[in-house]
Amino acid sequence: xxxxxxxxxxxxxxxxxxxxxxxxxxxxxxxxxxxxxxxxxxxxxxxxxxxxxxxxxxxxxxxxxxxxxxxxxxxxxxxxxxxxxxxxxxxxxxxxxxxxxxxxxxxxxxxxxxxxxxxxxxxxxxxxxxxxxxxxxxxxxxxxxxxxxxxxxxxxxxxxxxxxxxxxxxxxxxxxxxxxxxxxxxxxxxxxxxxxxxxxxxxxxxxxxxxxxxxxxxxxxxxxxxxxxxxxxxxxxxxxxxxxxxxxxxxxxxxxxxxxxxx
Amino acid sequence: xxxxxxxxxxxxxxxxxxxxxxxxxxxxxxxxxxxxxxxxxxxxxxxxxxxxxxxxxxxxxxxxxxxxxxxxxxxxxxxxxxxxxxxxxxxxxxxxxxxxxxxxxxxxxxxxxxxxxxxxxxxxxxxxxxxxxxxxxxxxxxxxxxxxxxxxxxxxxxxxxxxxxxxxxxxxxxxxxxxxxxxxxxxxxxxxxxxxxxxxxxxxxxxxxxxxxxxxxxxxxxxxxxxxxxxxxxxxxxxxxxxxxxxxxxxxxxxxxxxxxxxxxxxxxxxxxxxxxxxxxxxxxxxxxxxxxxxxxxxxxxxxxxxxxxxxxxxxxxxxxxxxxxxxxxxxxxxxxxxxxxxxxxxxxxxxxxxxxxxxxxxxxxxxxxxxxxxxxxxxxxxxxxxxxxxxxxxxxxxxxxxxxxxxxxxxxxxxxxxxxxxxxxxxxxxxxxxxxxxxxxxxxxxxxxxxxxxxxxxxxxxxxxxxxxxxxxxxxxxxxxxxxxxxxxxxxxxxxxxxxxxxxxxxxxxxxxxxxxxxxxxxxxxxxxxxxxxxxxxxxxxx
Ligand SMILES: [Zn+2]
Ligand SMILES: [Zn+2]
Numbered sequence: 001x002x003x004x005x006x007x008x009x010x011x012x013x014x015x016x017x018x019x020x021x022x023x024x025x026x027x028x029x030x031x032x033x034x035x036x037x038x039x040x041x042x043x044x045x046x047x048x049x050x051x052x053x054x055x056x057x058x059x060x061x062x063x064x065x066x067x068x069x070x071x072x073x074x075x076x077x078x079x080x081x082x083x084x085x086x087x088x089x090x091x092x093x094x095x096x097x098x099x100x101x102x103x104x105x106x107x108x109x110x111x112x113x114x115x116x117x118x119x120x121x122x123x124x125x126x127x128x129x130x131x132x133x134x135x136x137x138x139x140x141x142x143x144x145x146x147x148x149x150x151x152x153x154x155x156x157x158x159x160x161x162x163x164x165x166x167x168x169x170x171x172x173x174x175x176x177x178x179x180x181x182x183x184x185x186x187x188x189x190x191x192x193x194x195x196x197x198x199x200x201x202x203x204x205x206x207x208x209x210x211x212x213x214x215x216x217x218x219x220x221x222x223x224x225x226x227x228x229x230x231x232x233x234x235x236x237x238x239x240x241x242x243x244x245x246x247x248x249x250x251x252x253x254x255x256x257x258x259x260x261x262x263x
Numbered sequence: 264x265x266x267x268x269x270x271x272x273x274x275x276x277x278x279x280x281x282x283x284x285x286x287x288x289x290x291x292x293x294x295x296x297x298x299x300x301x302x303x304x305x306x307x308x309x310x311x312x313x314x315x316x317x318x319x320x321x322x323x324x325x326x327x328x329x330x331x332x333x334x335x336x337x338x339x340x341x342x343x344x345x346x347x348x349x350x351x352x353x354x355x356x357x358x359x360x361x362x363x364x365x366x367x368x369x370x371x372x373x374x375x376x377x378x379x380x381x382x383x384x385x386x387x388x389x390x391x392x393x394x395x396x397x398x399x400x401x402x403x404x405x406x407x408x409x410x411x412x413x414x415x416x417x418x419x420x421x422x423x424x425x426x427x428x429x430x431x432x433x434x435x436x437x438x439x440x441x442x443x444x445x446x447x448x449x450x451x452x453x454x455x456x457x458x459x460x461x462x463x464x465x466x467x468x469x470x471x472x473x474x475x476x477x478x479x480x481x482x483x484x485x486x487x488x489x490x491x492x493x494x495x496x497x498x499x500x501x502x503x504x505x506x507x508x509x510x511x512x513x514x515x516x517x518x519x520x521x522x523x524x525x526x527x528x529x530x531x532x533x534x535x536x537x538x539x540x541x542x543x544x545x546x547x548x549x550x551x552x553x554x555x556x557x558x559x560x561x562x563x564x565x566x567x568x569x570x571x572x573x574x575x576x577x578x579x580x581x582x583x584x585x586x587x588x589x590x591x592x593x594x595x596x597x598x599x600x601x602x603x604x605x606x607x608x609x610x611x612x613x614x615x616x617x618x619x620x621x622x623x624x625x626x627x628x629x630x631x632x633x634x635x636x637x638x639x640x641x642x643x644x645x646x647x648x649x650x651x652x653x654x655x656x657x658x659x660x661x662x663x664x665x666x667x668x669x670x671x672x673x674x675x676x677x678x679x680x681x682x683x684x685x686x687x688x689x690x691x692x693x694x695x696x697x698x699x700x701x702x703x704x705x706x707x708x709x710x711x712x713x714x715x716x717x718x719x720x721x722x723x724x725x726x727x728x729x730x731x732x733x734x735x736x737x738x739x740x741x742x743x744x745x746x747x748x749x750x751x752x753x754x755x756x757x758x759x760x761x762x763x764x765x766x767x768x769x770x771x772x773x774x775x776x777x778x779x780x781x782x783x784x785x786x787x788x789x790x791x792x793x794x795x796x797x798x799x800x801x802x803x804x805x806x807x
Binding site: 001019 | 619624716
């Protein structure tokens with residue numbers, strides 16, 4: 001009987017509404033989810049380590065680099081042959097190793113969609129590195145409550161409220177940071193725009209004697225990754241500042257490891 | 264008259280091949296009646312001689328290249344009365360009818376015999392469907408299950424020119440794919456599990472089948488649209504649900520009924536029943552969760568001298584010993600296999616199977632375990648080995664590999680490893696693939712899913728790789744094998760195919776399957792009673 005691990009994929013391109021769909025045929029019951037705006041996926045309900053059985057990407061003017069990483073080389077080769085033409089569906093066969101790669105890449109979304117009770121977040125592969133996506137942190141609620149002034153977090157001021165999250169252990173090790181990462185919210189006057197800017201600041205501590213290689217971004221489909229960079233005053237601490245409008249919906253916060261050339 | 268004299272040896276070979284190619288449940292019934300398949304083949308040969316004479320008296324000959332079809336005609340395969348035919352004229356009739364369809368492969372000929380009398384009119388369509396399907400499969404990447412169902416439906420619906428059937432099926436697959444794509448794009452799926460599919464199926468696969476049905480209807484001149492696909496999808500989901508809930512009992516028959524429901528739906532109200540019969544009889548392997556065989560218990564005798572080990576002696580003695588070992592290996596590999604399984608085995612043994620292919624994985628893993636068990640255990644009496652045209656290449660490869668391995672003085676598991684090309688490049692993927700098939704066999708739910716993962720992780724291992732029956736509380740979360748291969752006595756689940764050593768212990772198994780503690784895992788290893796229980800038993804009985 002047919003399962004997603006058999007690797008039979010159907011890749012669809014629909015110019016209206018501008019969408020790419022990938023189906024890995026299976027007879028197993030599935031669970032559907034929408035990890036972020038513009039991206040939906042399903043996973044076999046009983047497969048805790050499986051690839052997506054279905055992926056839907058709203059592509060707008062094209063796929064982002066992120067979406068290319070998520071779909072991976074073999075599926076992207078098919079997608080590239082379709083996008084720009086008329087509506088079309090094309091079948092392809094993924095090898096076992098290709099299905100395995102897909103399953104590893106999608107691990108963070110799989111855990112979220114299957115809503116598995118997890119002791120700790122697991123990472124997925126991201127090209128040669130690792131990534132994860134942490135949802136439901138309450139970033140927007142914190143922003144609305146009482147963002148601190150931007151200079152405060154730099155001073156480790158008492159009144160700053162830091163929130164802790166735990167990175168997957170393998171991701172932290174590869175990024176050369178402590179597993180515990182902190183975030184807070186800020187506001188500052190932007191003289192150029194002539195208005196106040198708000199956002200989230202993320203702060204990690206590098207392992208002793210190492211140069212941390214960690215990137216962070218909102219999992220909102222924009223595809224932006226911001227490297228965490230050393231604080232001048234505290235070289236072991238790396239931070240990233242991510243502007244966020246409190247009027248938006250709550251995004252997940254995602255992390256990935258990066259090489260020196262990244263960012 | 265006799266252009267072709269009766270060739271008893273050749274008919275016996277054909278009869279024994281037919282006996283081997285019968286569906287497993289039928290073989291079980293026939294063995295109850297005749298003792299062994301060899302005895303059955305003997306009965307068939309004796310009857311064949313009489314039918315041959317019967318035909319000869321009427322001025323007809325039986326050309327030797329039609330012996331396989333002749334042998335199929337010698338059997339009555341229906342229900343409780345399965346056995347060698349009683350009536351000579353019946354045999355002659357069946358044989359004549361089969362010949363009318365030209366060259367019919369044995370497996371297909373057998374499938375036609377499984378039809379009931381009232382379905383006699385489906386014999387022709389079934390043979391045509393089998394032929395068409397083979398051509399379509401050579402051209403298309405779709406799941407063989409879809410191709411089989413669509414072909415059966417196109418043939419059963421009828422009204423198409425026989426010469427264009429392959430093109431017709433390909434057109435339906437293409438058209439169905441784009442209809443399915445559009446349908447899926449408009450489908451509003453709610454987040455979360457879909458309660459509409461408690462046992463089998465999902466919105467995507469149901470939409471796909473519904474789209475194929477609309478494409479078939481469109482070919483017959485009925486206008487199609489996504490709306491029609493959606494309506495059909497809803498209808499199929501309902502009948503699927505009904506099929507799933509009309510029986511109590513285990514998950515397996517439910518799952519099977521669900522797949523037949525797909526086929527029936529494809530044929531529509533007019534041709535649904537015929538489609539289901541053609542597809543179901545031609546493809547028992549698509550309806551079995553594990554795809555292939557695995558049903559034949561090979562008894563192990565524990566009272567004779569060890570099979571392998573250093574032989575020393577002269578070159579002649581070595582060759583003789585190599586021949587014995589090779590014969591054992593081949594018997595374990597091919598015992599109880601039918602033509603599709605033999606194709607999978609041959610592709611693998613002759614190096615035509617890419618090492619990260621999915622085809623027949625569960626079946627091949629099972630065969631590896633059998634050979635491994637045999638070569639590590641005592642020999643027993645040397646078995647008979649029946650060679651066929653289709654298996655000759657594989658047999659030659661195994662013989663030569665065994666000879667080479669024995670010359671190098673390898674034994675047991677190391678010998679097995681040196682005979683077989685790798686079945687995977689990453690063990691993890693193979694384990695998960697097999698676990699997905701086991702889930703379909705064992706049934707739904709968190710515990711069953713964990714059990715399927717456990718059994719897959721225990722059974723999917725290369726020769727010379729073992730499960731350690733112990734807990735390792737100090738084991739770090741990440742295995743340190745990236746720094747280089749680990750010693751054989753250490754546990755590493757990532758060992759490549761060719762690396763000897765332990766691949767699992769109760770700690771790695773617990774983490775992988777998701778059981779809460781090592782003692783839960785141990786309990787499941789101990790009490791497991793599902794498919795492949797013999798391999799679980801082997802692990803728990805093995806001295807370590
Ligand atoms: Zn297609
Ligand atoms: Zn390892």
